[in-house]
Amino acid sequence: MIQRTATLVEVRSAEPQPERWQALLANAINTPEALLQEVGLNPTEWLEGAERGHRLFPVLVPKPYLQRIGYGDPQDPLLRQVLPLLEEGVTLPGYSPDPLEERSASPVRGLIRKYRSRALLMVTGQCAINCRYCFRRSFPYGDHSLSPQARQQVIDTLAADPALNEVILSGGDPLAVNDRLISQWLDAIAGVSHIRRLRIHSRLPVVIPQRVTPALLAALSGSRLKVVLVVHVNHPQEIDADFAAAMGQLKEAGVTLLNQSVILRGVNDHADTLEALSERLFEVGILPYYLHAFDPVQGAAHFDVADAKATTLMTELRTRLPGFLVPRLVRELPGRPSKTPLD
Ligand SMILES: *Cc1c(COP(=O)(O)O)cnc(C)c1O
Ligand code: SF4
Numbered sequence: 001m002i003q004r005t006a007t008l009v010e011v012r013s014a015e016p017q018p019e020r021w022q023a024l025l026a027n028a029i030n031t032p033e034a035l036l037q038e039v040g041l042n043p044t045e046w047l048e049g050a051e052r053g054h055r056l057f058p059v060l061v062p063k064p065y066l067q068r069i070g071y072g073d074p075q076d077p078l079l080r081q082v083l084p085l086l087e088e089g090v091t092l093p094g095y096s097p098d099p100l101e102e103r104s105a106s107p108v109r110g111l112i113r114k115y116r117s118r119a120l121l122m123v124t125g126q127c128a129i130n131c132r133y134c135f136r137r138s139f140p141y142g143d144h145s146l147s148p149q150a151r152q153q154v155i156d157t158l159a160a161d162p163a164l165n166e167v168i169l170s171g172g173d174p175l176a177v178n179d180r181l182i183s184q185w186l187d188a189i190a191g192v193s194h195i196r197r198l199r200i201h202s203r204l205p206v207v208i209p210q211r212v213t214p215a216l217l218a219a220l221s222g223s224r225l226k227v228v229l230v231v232h233v234n235h236p237q238e239i240d241a242d243f244a245a246a247m248g249q250l251k252e253a254g255v256t257l258l259n260q261s262v263i264l265r266g267v268n269d270h271a272d273t274l275e276a277l278s279e280r281l282f283e284v285g286i287l288p289y290y291l292h293a294f295d296p297v298q299g300a301a302h303f304d305v306a307d308a309k310a311t312t313l314m315t316e317l318r319t320r321l322p323g324f325l326v327p328r329l330v331r332e333l334p335g336r337p338s339k340t341p342l343d
Helices: 002-014 018-024 032-039 041-055 148-159 179-190 213-222 242-253 271-283 307-320
Strands: 119-120 166-169 197-202 226-232 256-260 287-292 328-331
Touching: 032 041, 148 179, 166 179, 179 197, 179 213, 197 328, 213 242, 271 287, 271 307, 307 328
Parallel strands: 119 166, 166 197, 197 226, 226 256, 256 287, 287 328
Antiparallel strands: none
């Protein structure tokens, strides 16, 4: 009898368990009440606005990100990125649900092709965090991933165009899918001989550093493709020891690490903050790549930083930082063959 029980336990533990990062994602804070309680803000003052914003785009904040938010500080630059405010319900002229006109550049489901040498592949619509300033707030695409047939269509489309040499996994957040699916995409893309680079645009390693699993590292380091990971950090306070350790592991696996940020009022619209961000990124092995000018996303007008202010900040940054730590201030404009530099 005792032996049988032992066997049963073994069989059960051999079933696929959710990974730690998946459990952290499943247990993310997803109500305004819980968020206010966790960060020590008074519901009498903040709940009405938070609930209004939440109805437009739900609250989603995993614990590892929450831990980096200061307690009882409504101006905390990380909290500002995730706490819905009353202002989100305001509709202003010039603020669009689809400022990038992404829906018109898709040759086959999942693929967005705007630039000659690189194609963007939407692996999933899901994210690990809901950032209040994101254009995704207007279409929470859900987690539908592509069927095997749709995936084959994507690969066939890539294979038919030798001008392409880079595939960018994007979303949503491409690392929201499991390692098995990431590996399948990697293998399928590596099978297209003219593709040399794989780029991953993801905020997940920032939000949940535990996402950098041994299986992910093995998949990235084992590929024929050169792998570039572009993370999304907006403020130096987002860089903690766990994130730094995860970046160290990726670097060891041979991954090139870059960062993109969005300039956001009340988060990083100061030269001191942007300078500290670049310095911290470099300390953990990441080079700044893009600083995105604000896109006029409906419901996010309270984050808007005027282009004139952004370019002034860049001029100041260039006096404080070596050239390789100055991100490029860009905007994506519909119909252009590349991102457009602002300065
Ligand atoms: C931003 C973007 C890229 C990548 O542009 P890079 O300048 O190479 O970083 C590719 N495709 C689309 C649709 C994009 O929006
Ligand atoms: S992680 Fe990126 S895509 Fe997802 S909500 Fe935040 S900014 Fe948008």
